[in-house]
Structures are given as structure tokens and as C-alpha cells.
Amino acid sequence: MTTDDELLAGFTDAEEDSLIPILQEIQGRNGYLSAEAIVKVGRCLKVPTSRIYGVATFYNQFRFEPRGKYHIQVCRGTACHVLGSATVLENLEKELKIKAGQTTRDGLFSIEVVACIGACGLAPVICVNTTFHAKVTLDSLKIIIDEYRDAT
Amino acid sequence: MELTIKINNTPVQAEPGELLLDVLERQGIRIPTLCHMKGFFPSGACRMCVVENEQTGKLITACSHTVEQGMNIKSHSARVIEARKTIVELLLSNHPDDCLYCVRNGLCDLQDLAREHCITERRISGAKNRHHLDLSSASIVRDPAKCILCGRCVKVCSEVMEVSAIDFINRGSNTVIGPTFNKGLNTSSCINCGQCIMVCPTGALSEKNHFAEIRDALNDPTKTVVVQYAPAISVTLAEEFGMAPGTDINGLLNAALRKIGFDRIFDTTFAADLTIMEESAELIHRIKNHGHLPMITSCCPSWIKYAEEFACDFLPNISSCKSPQQMLGAVLKSYYAEISNTEPENLYVVAIMPCAAKKFEGQREEMTQRGISDIDAVLTTRELANFIRLFGIGMDKLEAETADSPHGVRSSAGKLFGASGGVMEAALRTAYFSVTNTELPQCKIEQVRGCTRRKEATITMGDLTIGVAVVNGLSNAKTLLDEIRNGRDDLHFIEVMACPGGCINGGGQPLHKNPEALKKRMEALYQIDETETIRVSHQNPEVLALYQNFLGTPLGNKSHELLHTSYCQRNVLL
Numbered sequence: 001m002t003t004d005d006e007l008l009a010g011f012t013d014a015e016e017d018s019l020i021p022i023l024q025e026i027q028g029r030n031g032y033l034s035a036e037a038i039v040k041v042g043r044c045l046k047v048p049t050s051r052i053y054g055v056a057t058f059y060n061q062f063r064f065e066p067r068g069k070y071h072i073q074v075c076r077g078t079a080c081h082v083l084g085s086a087t088v089l090e091n092l093e094k095e096l097k098i099k100a101g102q103t104t105r106d107g108l109f110s111i112e113v114v115a116c117i118g119a120c121g122l123a124p125v126i127c128v129n130t131t132f133h134a135k136v137t138l139d140s141l142k143i144i145i146d147e148y149r150d151a152t
Numbered sequence: 153m154e155l156t157i158k159i160n161n162t163p164v165q166a167e168p169g170e171l172l173l174d175v176l177e178r179q180g181i182r183i184p185t186l187c188h189m190k191g192f193f194p195s196g197a198c199r200m201c202v203v204e205n206e207q208t209g210k211l212i213t214a215c216s217h218t219v220e221q222g223m224n225i226k227s228h229s230a231r232v233i234e235a236r237k238t239i240v241e242l243l244l245s246n247h248p249d250d251c252l253y254c255v256r257n258g259l260c261d262l263q264d265l266a267r268e269h270c271i272t273e274r275r276i277s278g279a280k281n282r283h284h285l286d287l288s289s290a291s292i293v294r295d296p297a298k299c300i301l302c303g304r305c306v307k308v309c310s311e312v313m314e315v316s317a318i319d320f321i322n323r324g325s326n327t328v329i330g331p332t333f334n335k336g337l338n339t340s341s342c343i344n345c346g347q348c349i350m351v352c353p354t355g356a357l358s359e360k361n362h363f364a365e366i367r368d369a370l371n372d373p374t375k376t377v378v379v380q381y382a383p384a385i386s387v388t389l390a391e392e393f394g395m396a397p398g399t400d401i402n403g404l405l406n407a408a409l410r411k412i413g414f415d416r417i418f419d420t421t422f423a424a425d426l427t428i429m430e431e432s433a434e435l436i437h438r439i440k441n442h443g444h445l446p447m448i449t450s451c452c453p454s455w456i457k458y459a460e461e462f463a464c465d466f467l468p469n470i471s472s473c474k475s476p477q478q479m480l481g482a483v484l485k486s487y488y489a490e491i492s493n494t495e496p497e498n499l500y501v502v503a504i505m506p507c508a509a510k511k512f513e514g515q516r517e518e519m520t521q522r523g524i525s526d527i528d529a530v531l532t533t534r535e536l537a538n539f540i541r542l543f544g545i546g547m548d549k550l551e552a553e554t555a556d557s558p559h560g561v562r563s564s565a566g567k568l569f570g571a572s573g574g575v576m577e578a579a580l581r582t583a584y585f586s587v588t589n590t591e592l593p594q595c596k597i598e599q600v601r602g603c604t605r606r607k608e609a610t611i612t613m614g615d616l617t618i619g620v621a622v623v624n625g626l627s628n629a630k631t632l633l634d635e636i637r638n639g640r641d642d643l644h645f646i647e648v649m650a651c652p653g654g655c656i657n658g659g660g661q662p663l664h665k666n667p668e669a670l671k672k673r674m675e676a677l678y679q680i681d682e683t684e685t686i687r688v689s690h691q692n693p694e695v696l697a698l699y700q701n702f703l704g705t706p707l708g709n710k711s712h713e714l715l716h717t718s719y720c721q722r723n724v725l726l
């Protein structure tokens with residue numbers, strides 16, 4: 001039995017309104033929602049996968065690819081926005097050649113957009129795994145990424 | 153208890169709970185709508201139908217608001233007209249504007265609205281999302297760039313068909329409509345019925361076009377190009393040429409096809425009769441030999457794909473008969489190829505169908521003989537109409553002609569295949585004769601006729617009494633199958649058609665907005681049945697000749713090899 005099956009076994013009589021909690025729990029365990037997991041949830045709740053995918057893509061929190069070794073959260077909260085987080089994100093996406101929600105082919109990096117992560121004084125902020133990087137500029141961004149790259 | 157409201161200052165009576173839109177329509181006031189569909193729960197998504205409520209000073213959507221005592225509704229105040237115009241402009245702001253290259257050019261609700269609202273310049277310009285044209289399906293093309301997110305296709309797919317192959321994906325300006333994981337439609341549970349095309353207000357959904365292949369085949373001197381047309385075509389094509397719904401133009405259809413240059417013109421209704429010979433024999437065989445019952449019809453390829461995905465427990469119940477399109481294809485590429493001295497690979501078979509799913513069916517792997525497909529291309533009624541226009545054929549100048557032998561004669565029973573209940577009625581006429589050796593009295597089974605979603609009857613044939621049911625719209629099929637799953641056991645024979653009302657309302661039919669058209673088309677088929685002399689499939693002389701010269705007997709070896717098939721579970725994203 002895989003973990004997804006175990007998890008879903010606890011939701012045998014669940015209805016469609018448990019969809020989001022179930023997805024959150026699966027993502028919490030696996031770091032993302034795999035195609036197999038979505039199919040299994042659909043079968044368990046008797047909800048078409050198209051609807052599950054629709055619901056899941058409505059929220060920023062769900063991702064459909066496993067996280068990279070270095071998972072980069074880019075804050076798009078108000079303070080960070082004011083200090084240029086949009087450009088940070090744009091450059092990060094360009095640098096890594098992926099979009100937010102995706103993972104690089106080599107599995108090294110993934111990007112996630114998050115709302116305020118409570119470090120507004122350090123804006124604009126990115127957080128790699130658990131390490132915060134403050135007052136990110138385009139130059140420092142490049143250095144940060146290169147450092148992680150070299151570390152492997 | 154009636155309410156009184158005012159519409160444009162005129163007092164009007166209304167029932168409590170009535171939608172404003174319906175009340176306005178009764179007053180002869182047309183309100184533009186996009187997301188609204190009659191009979192479905194309103195989503196209020198597009199805001200196109202706004203009217204002004206003077207009582208509150210607010211703009212409200214007529215499609216989702218019910219009448220309230222004392223309302224004074226302004227249907228076309230300056231404010232309303234301006235709001236609607238802005239909505240259209242917003243919809244156009246990220247639209248590709250390639251109307252000239254669009255299948256729906258001239259048949260598009262968005263174009264109509266832009267014209268009605270005198271929009272002659274782009275006032276609002278929005279960023280365009282990059283979208284992929286989805287050509288993965290054998291039947292349906294999706295062009296999300298032209299989608300205005302009205303959600304009608306999503307509703308039809310989930311509520312009428314119980315399939316839910318597509319849904320809204322993402323949020324805000326990134327929203328698209330698509331299958332799970334935003335992949336190609338071919339990975340989804342889509343059953344190809346094409347009802348989404350029928351409700352789409354724009355060119356975002358259309359049938360996969362087979363125009364070029366057919367043109368090339370017609371121009372290839374090594375190819376003999378033969379054509380067959382489904383029972384429903386002759387009573388719907390007329391609407392494409394401005395004739396009244398329900399006009400039967402079978403003779404003109406034959407003439408037009410000959411003018412286009414098809415070498416032989418055959419009638420799929422001939423094959424419908426052939427199907428009935430096989431299917432009624434199969435039914436009696438199953439009843440007498442304790443086979444899987446209830447037997448379920450197999451003519452509708454959307455229903456078949458649905459069953460292969462969602463109702464695998466019923467696969468043994470589905471008749472092994474191929475559909476008429478495929479039976480005729482198989483006979484043409486074997487028997488007809490032989491008697492006409494044509495190599496099967498040089499025989500190009502075109503089928504004209506009311507249906508998008510027939511395109512998918514035509515390319516199913518089982519539907520081949522020694523690697524040669526039984527059907528080479530499928531055209532919808534709409535595509536045929538375009539062909540006729542392309543060849544400059546004036547339908548009003550044509551003289552009626554007949555189809556060609558040996559597959560051009562039909563019974564009126566086969567013709568009934570076009571309407572929900574028709575396969576049932578035709579099969580029972582022939583089954584009745586097989587069991588009792590007499591013809592069914594009056595040759596008519598009123599209980600299985602009409603547009604209702606489910607029809608049931610009990611039929612006595614000699615000492616045999618059987619229960620039959622007819623459903624159209626797969627949500628209704630699902631309800632019936634669930635009853636059987638829960639132990640219902642009085643049924644022997646079920647007819648399932650995916651499209652509401654049957655093939656006369658198929659996904660390849662003329663795009664119409666006339667709610668009466670469906671009834672008229674159905675009446676036309678019943679009228680044909682009233683007036684013709686061969687009213688049962690087992691009296692079709694060409695079908696009898698085919699058995700004598702080639703097939704042997706129904707359910708015989710040859711039939712088994714050519715006219716029957718099998719089904720299996722499909723691995724798609726449900």
C-alpha cells in the first residue's frame with residue numbers, strides 16, 4: 001500500500017467538500033500532487049479528475065511537479081511587490097528557464113509564489129528551502145542561484 | 153399568486169420565481185446572452201444579459217434574477233446598452249481577431265454582439281495569452297484562444313453527458329477551459345459527441361475537418377470515391393440552405409453528391425436495415441439462450457466510448473453489431489469492392505454523418521480489414537453543406553435523384569434511426585416478425601417516440617413479453633444503468649443515444665437556435681415512415697439480396713467476421 005492509498009483509506013465516506021483538505025494532505029506528504037494521486041482522489045470521492053485539476057489550479061498552493069532539491073519561494077506580498085518582487089520573479093524564471101510552479105529538468109530548482117512570508121522588513125525576500133535571502137537584487141539573485149548550483 | 157412588475161414602465165404579470173429573462177422574452181424583448189442555457193442552472197458568468205432595476209438603481213443579470221414585486225426593469229436604457237457594449241469590448245480585448253480564418257465566421261455569437269453594439273474600433277486592448285490549438289482528438293478541435301469562458305461546454309459535458317472531460321483550469325486572466333492536466337482531448341474521457349460544439353458561441357470548438365483528404369481523393373484518378381449518408385442527414389441538411397426545419401431533401405441530396413463528383417452514392421439507411429437484421433436476431437438469440445440481458449444498442453459511438461470508460465460492467469450487454477456506418481464500410485470494402493472489380497485500397501469511402509463521434513469511430517482500430525480502414529473520411533452535415541456551397545451547387549435548381557444499387561434502397565424503419573427510439577422501433581418490428589411470422593400491427597410503437605429523455609414499453613410478441621427502454625443524453629443512460637445495477641430486472645432491450653433527441657440533434661448538425669427544429673426533424677422522419685411502402689427492414693430487397701449473394705444468414709460466419717465487433721475498457725483520465 002502506498003501512502004496515498006493509506007491516506008485515502010481514511011476518507012472512504014468522504015464527499016466532494018473534503019477535496020481541498022485531501023489535496024492539502026497529499027501535497028503535505030509528497031510535496032506535490034502527482035497524476036496518480038489525482039486519479040486516486042477522483043476515484044475515492046467520485047469526482048472527475050478534470051474538476052479536481054480545475055480546483056487545484058485555482059489555488060496557488062498546489063503544485064503538480066515534485067519540488068526541486070532547492071525549493072525557492074518568491075514572496076509576492078505587498079511590501080515585496082512594492083520593492084520589485086515582480087522583476088525578481090521574472091528574472092528567476094528566466095534564469096532557471098521554468099515558470100512558477102515548475103521544477104527544472106535536472107530536479108535542482110523549483111519555484112513557488114507565496115503571499116507575505118512575514119519578513120516585510122527584508123523585502124524583497126526569497127526563501128530557499130528554509131533559508132531567507134533578504135533585499136534581493138537582480139545581481140544578488142544571480143549570485144544566490146550560482147552558489148546553490150555550485151554546492152551540488 | 154401573480155406578481156406585477158414593470159418592464160420599461162409597462163405593467164406586466166409574472167409568476168413568482170420566474171426568471172427576468174423569461175418574462176422579458178415573453179414580452180418580445182430579446183436580451184443578449186452568452187453563458188445562459190435554457191434549462192440549466194444559471195451561472196451569471198458573462199454579465200451580457202444585464203438590465204437596470206430602477207427600484208434599486210442596480211444593474212442585474214436577467215438570466216439569474218427572478219422577478220420581485222414592484223420591480224421596474226429597464227431593458228435597454230442608455231446605461232444598460234453602454235454596460236453591454238463594454239462587456240463585449242472586454243471580451244474582444246484579448247480575442248485573436250482572426251474571423252476570416254475561423255470556422256465560425258458568420259455563425260459566431262461574439263461577432264453578432266459586436267455588430268449589434270456597433271463596435272467598430274478596439275477601445276480596450278488586453279494582453280493575449282498563449283494557447284495551444286488542440287488537434288489531438290479524432291473528432292473535436294479546441295482553440296482556447298477563441299474561448300470566452302462562458303462555460304457552456306463544461307455544463308453540457310457534465311450535466312447532459314455525465315462525462316466532465318473538460319473544466320475551468322487556473323484562475324483570473326490565466327483561466328482556460330480544458331481537460332485534466334490541460335493535456336490533449338485524446339487523453340481525456342471525452343466521448344466525441346460534439347454537443348460542446350453545438351453550444352459554443354464562438355469558434356473555440358469545432359469538428360476535425362476532413363475537407364482536404366476528400367478533395368484529394370476526388371481528384372485522384374486511381375481512386376473510386378463512394379459516399380454514404382446517415383438517416384438523419386436528409387431531414388436536416390435543408391436548414392443549411394434556408395429551407396424550413398424538417399424538410400426532407402433526400403432526392404436533392406443524392407443529386408448534389410453526384411454533382412460534387414462521388415462515383416457511387418449509397419444510403420447508410422440501407423445499412424441501418426442490415427443492422428436491424430443482425431441486431432434483432434442477436435436479441436432473440438440472447439433471450440432464447442440466456443445471454444447477457446438487457447441487450448443495449450451499439451449504433452452510437454459516443455455511448456460506446458462512454459461505456460468503455462464509465463460502464464465497463466455493461467460491456468457484455470452491448471450488442472456486438474457494428475454501427476450502420478461501419479457495417480456499410482465493411483461491406484463496401486469487401487463485397488462491393490469484389491463485384492465492382494475495385495481493389496479495396498483504391499476504394500475511398502466517405503460517410504456523411506450528423507455526428508462528431510463518427511469521425512472517431514471511423515478510425516477505431518477494430519474497424520479495419522487487413523490494415524485497410526473500412527471508412528476513410530467522415531463529414532458532418534455542416535461540412536457537407538460547405539462542400540455543396542464550394543461546388544456552387546444551387547440546391548433549388550436540382551432535380552431529385554435516387555441513390556445507387558446495390559446499397560441504395562432502404563426501409564422507412566431504418567430511416568427512424570435518426571431519432572431517439574428509432575433503432576428500438578425498427579428492431580422490434582423485425583423481431584416481432586421473426587418470432588410470430590406476422591407483421592407488428594400498425595407497424596408503430598408510439599411509446600418509444602418523441603423527445604422525452606426516457607421512454608419505456610412492454611411489448612408482447614407471440615408468447616414472448618419483453619420490457620424495453622429508450623434513453624437519450626448519457627446522464628439519463630447513467631440513471632437507468634444505476635437502476636439495473638441496483639437490481640431492476642424487467643428490461644430486455646435498451647436503446648441509448650448520446651445526443652438529446654438522437655442523431656437529428658447530433659454534434660455535426662446545422663447550428664441552429666430554433667427550439668422547434670428538433671421536433672420538426674423528428675416529425676419529418678415519422679412522416680416518411682407513414683407514407684412509404686417498405687416499412688420494415690426485413691423487406692428491404694437489397695438487404696435480402698446481400699444475404700443471398702454474400703452474407704448467408706444473420707449472425708452467420710460472414711456476418712460475424714464483417715458486421716460484428718467487440719469492446720474493451722479504455723485507459724483514459726476519468
Ligand code: SF4
Nearest residue numbers: 299300302303305352
Ligand atoms: S469553448 Fe466555447 S462553449 Fe466552452 S467555454 Fe469557451 S466559448 Fe464557451
Ligand code: SF4
Nearest residue numbers: 452507650651655658
Ligand atoms: S446520438 Fe447520434 S449523433 Fe449523437 S453521438 Fe450518438 S450517433 Fe452521434
Ligand code: FES
Nearest residue numbers: 075077080116119
Ligand atoms: S510582503 Fe514579502 S515578506 Fe511580507
Ligand code: FES
Nearest residue numbers: 187196198199215
Ligand atoms: S447570460 Fe446572463 S450572465 Fe451570462
